[in-house]
Amino acid sequence: MRERLGVAAVVVALCAGAAAAQASVWEAVWRSEDALERVSVVGRARTMSVAGQRTAVARVRAAKGKVRLDYEAGRHRWSLVDNGRELIVLYPMRQEALVHPRPRLAVDRKLAERNYEARKVSGGEVAGRAVDAIEIVPRGGGPAAVRVWLDRETGFALKRERYNVEGNLTTGTEYVEVEYGAAVPGEVFLVPQTWRRMPSDGRGPRVSTAELSRVIGFEVKEPKHAPPGYVLLGGHAREWGRGGMRVAELRYTDGLRVLSVFEREKGEWMGKGGGRGGRHEGRHRSGGTGGGRGRGTGGRHGRGGGFGFGPAGGEKMTLVERGTEKALRYLGREMVVVVVGDVTAEELMRVAKSVE
Amino acid sequence: MSKCDLIRDRLSEYAVGGLRGRMRARVEAHVGECAGCRAELKALERTGALLDSLETQDAPEGTWEAVRERVLARPRERARVRPRWAWAMSTVALVVVVAVAAVVMVPRPVERPVVVAAAAADEEMQMTMDDHLSTVWAAPLSDMAAVGLRMAALEENG
Amino acid sequence: MSEERDKVKELVARARAGEVDAFEALYRAHQGGIYTFLRGQVRDAEVAADLTQDTFVRAWESLARLREAGAFRGWLYQIARNLVLDEAKSGRVRLEVPASVVSSEENPSVLERATEGDGPEERLASAELKEEVWRALESLPAAQREAVVMHHVEGMGTAEIAKVMGVRPGTVMSRLARAREALREKLGGYVEVSDE
Numbered sequence: 001m002r003e004r005l006g007v008a009a010v011v012v013a014l015c016a017g018a019a020a021a022q023a024s025v026w027e028a029v030w031r032s033e034d035a036l037e038r039v040s041v042v043g044r045a046r047t048m049s050v051a052g053q054r055t056a057v058a059r060v061r062a063a064k065g066k067v068r069l070d071y072e073a074g075r076h077r078w079s080l081v082d083n084g085r086e087l088i089v090l091y092p093m094r095q096e097a098l099v100h101p102r103p104r105l106a107v108d109r110k111l112a113e114r115n116y117e118a119r120k121v122s123g124g125e126v127a128g129r130a131v132d133a134i135e136i137v138p139r140g141g142g143p144a145a146v147r148v149w150l151d152r153e154t155g156f157a158l159k160r161e162r163y164n165v166e167g168n169l170t171t172g173t174e175y176v177e178v179e180y181g182a183a184v185p186g187e188v189f190l191v192p193q194t195w196r197r198m199p200s201d202g203r204g205p206r207v208s209t210a211e212l213s214r215v216i217g218f219e220v221k222e223p224k225h226a227p228p229g230y231v232l233l234g235g236h237a238r239e240w241g242r243g244g245m246r247v248a249e250l251r252y253t254d255g256l257r258v259l260s261v262f263e264r265e266k267g268e269w270m271g272k273g274g275g276r277g278g279r280h281e282g283r284h285r286s287g288g289t290g291g292g293r294g295r296g297t298g299g300r301h302g303r304g305g306g307f308g309f310g311p312a313g314g315e316k317m318t319l320v321e322r323g324t325e326k327a328l329r330y331l332g333r334e335m336v337v338v339v340v341g342d343v344t345a346e347e348l349m350r351v352a353k354s355v356e
Numbered sequence: 357m358s359k360c361d362l363i364r365d366r367l368s369e370y371a372v373g374g375l376r377g378r379m380r381a382r383v384e385a386h387v388g389e390c391a392g393c394r395a396e397l398k399a400l401e402r403t404g405a406l407l408d409s410l411e412t413q414d415a416p417e418g419t420w421e422a423v424r425e426r427v428l429a430r431p432r433e434r435a436r437v438r439p440r441w442a443w444a445m446s447t448v449a450l451v452v453v454v455a456v457a458a459v460v461m462v463p464r465p466v467e468r469p470v471v472v473a474a475a476a477a478d479e480e481m482q483m484t485m486d487d488h489l490s491t492v493w494a495a496p497l498s499d500m501a502a503v504g505l506r507m508a509a510l511e512e513n514g
Numbered sequence: 515m516s517e518e519r520d521k522v523k524e525l526v527a528r529a530r531a532g533e534v535d536a537f538e539a540l541y542r543a544h545q546g547g548i549y550t551f552l553r554g555q556v557r558d559a560e561v562a563a564d565l566t567q568d569t570f571v572r573a574w575e576s577l578a579r580l581r582e583a584g585a586f587r588g589w590l591y592q593i594a595r596n597l598v599l600d601e602a603k604s605g606r607v608r609l610e611v612p613a614s615v616v617s618s619e620e621n622p623s624v625l626e627r628a629t630e631g632d633g634p635e636e637r638l639a640s641a642e643l644k645e646e647v648w649r650a651l652e653s654l655p656a657a658q659r660e661a662v663v664m665h666h667v668e669g670m671g672t673a674e675i676a677k678v679m680g681v682r683p684g685t686v687m688s689r690l691a692r693a694r695e696a697l698r699e700k701l702g703g704y705v706e707v708s709d710e
Binding site: 409426472476 | 534537538541542545546547548549550553559562563566567570571574599602603604605608609610643644647648651655656657662666667668684687688690691692694695697698701704705706
Binding site: 029033045047048049054055056058060067069071073076078080082087089100102103104105107109112136146148160161162171172173238240249251253255256257258260262315316317318319320321322323324325327328329336338340341345349 | 469471474480481484490496497499
């Protein structure tokens with residue numbers, strides 16, 4: 001009996017130890033997320049997107065939670081600034097700045113810890129610094145979502161790889177040079193005074209779904225199905241284009257990945273003032289060209305519109321895969337729903353169809 | 357929003373002949389009394405005139421010869437003429453085959469999305485994906501440098 | 515008008531029966547429009563020439579299934595359009611162009627030079643200016659570009675374009691309006707009238 005108790009105690013102790021180790025790995029991950037609040041960073045990083053088949057070298061300057069990246073890719077130059085309030089894309093050739101409000105995601109870190117396991121896998125060296133490699137894996141099974149290599153001394157992430165749900169590498173960034181504690185002048189996080197500022201389409205504050213319905217003028221419905229582990233973060237009212245197309249955006253997260261659900265009323269896409277007009281595209285099923293030559297060109301050519309060009313041009317469901325995320329548009333009875341995220345196409349369909 | 361702003365939003369639609377009824381009358385009335393909007397409408401109309409002045413360009417020489425060669429080289433579907441009874445027989449046979457196939461092979465219709473390449477995605481799909489990407493930027497453990505790479509790529513495409 | 519329509523019907527009927535000469539007449543009548551349309555979409559003369567060939571070969575092959583001979587033109591544009599989409603899907607052509615490629619900030623544009631001294635007639639006639647208008651067109655989204663070329667260059671009505679694109683005429687109209695707006699902005703000082 002005593003022996004048994006002893007074994008149990010050892011097991012409990014081991015489990016507790018494992019849990020503690022887990023917690024400390026997650027702690028290291030979160031510490032790396034906050035590293036820029038503590039230390040300024042100047043460096044150069046190679047970055048690539050498998051999805052967009054693009055690579056670039058970026059000069060990084062970061063301090064007090066603000067980041068500036070100056071990219072060089074072939075003959076293209078552009079910069080990206082996150083100053084905490086705005087997300088700005090700077091185009092030096094055109095002297096133009098595209099200014100987006102910086103999205104705020106109040107993600108509960110415990111949610112990520114519930115859905116994913118963080119484990120230390122190995123050590124090594126990146127940009128001449130000793131690092132620890134950490135892998136973040138879904139607890140429900142499946143391939144790793146993220147791998148990060150953290151500077152042993154500062155906790156800063158010097159290398160990062162993201163994988164999609166299918167386990168394919170989608171993006172990666174690795175520092176080749178890094179210097180901590182250097183002075184970064186505040187103006188690098190601003191748009192130069194003489195440049196043209198182009199604000200992006202507005203995004204309202206985060207509100208509840210009920211409030212969103214009130215603001216937006218139609219009933220916004222939460223999908224009855226969300227992918228396992230995902231919770232609703234909140235909704236935003238959007239106005240797109242000069243005609244003010246009204247779109248409701250609901251954001252979900254599993255702590256690491258995000259899922260966006262866009263809803264609008266059926267009608268002319270971006271039609272000026274007609275976004276909510278009476279013309280309904282649902283009945284407009286574009287099989288071929290209508291009229292006498294509906295099947296004129298046979299299977300291959302009789303497809304008509306709605307396969308890429310005409311927004312909501314009649315296809316019941318349209319799927320676009322961009323490597324990292326997929327987007328699915330579903331034409332419901334009264335609503336058009338677009339779901340975007342890094343989940344399987346089947347999940348996207350389930351979410352989209354569960355709205356109405 | 358001032359009256360001019362409201363009218364200007366509809367001017368291009370007016371210029372292409374896309375406005376009817378009251379809205380059309382409103383635009384016309386306003387343009388009649390507002391020099392600024394009148395000038396803007398003229399600019400839009402001149403743009404239209406410029407577009408109308410564009411001409412088609414001929415395909416490079418030799419294109420017809422190439423088409424002809426290919427056309428003569430391959431067999432082609434013809435509207436075949438067959439006796440009536442043959443039509444009737446083949447229609448019956450087809451109906452039977454389709455009916456059997458429907459029962460045996462297709463237990464339930466499965467709804468499938470039409471897959472579209474990212475490059476050919478329409479404006480709505482592009483906008484929602486771009487928007488999603490700016491959200492991803494702020495997500496935990498996002499690879500900001502790579503997201504920025506993609507955001508700029510998208511901006512350029514836009 | 516209807517005389518021309520009848521002529522097309524007759525040519526289609528003869529081509530259907532296997533007369534290559536009749537098909538050649540159809541080719542002669544439509545090659546310019548199709549090539550221009552394709553060039554506008556794929557922005558590459560060589561690819562456009564290849565696709566022009568493909569369009570007519572496909573048309574020949576499936577002529578038997580064209581039910582309404584009078585709708586030949588729209589049907590031909592639909593074939594061309596689908597070929598473009600196939601190319602885009604397979605990644606061989608890009609329909610949307612990065613803004614940096616079409617911006618002409620490195621060299622002063624014809625537009626800037628044109629506004630300096632020429633009278634409006636001279637400006638309208640300028641081949642260089644037309645070139646510039648084409649360039650401005652190239653920067654539009656593909657859906658607007660195709661509507662503009664079919665409407666302004668080929669002279670098709672919105673109903674016919676709508677059939678080709680598989681959308682409603684209202685959608686074509688709004689694409690034309692948005693294109694007009696964007697082009698007006700791009701063509702800037704040139705289309706502005708000061709003598710109001």
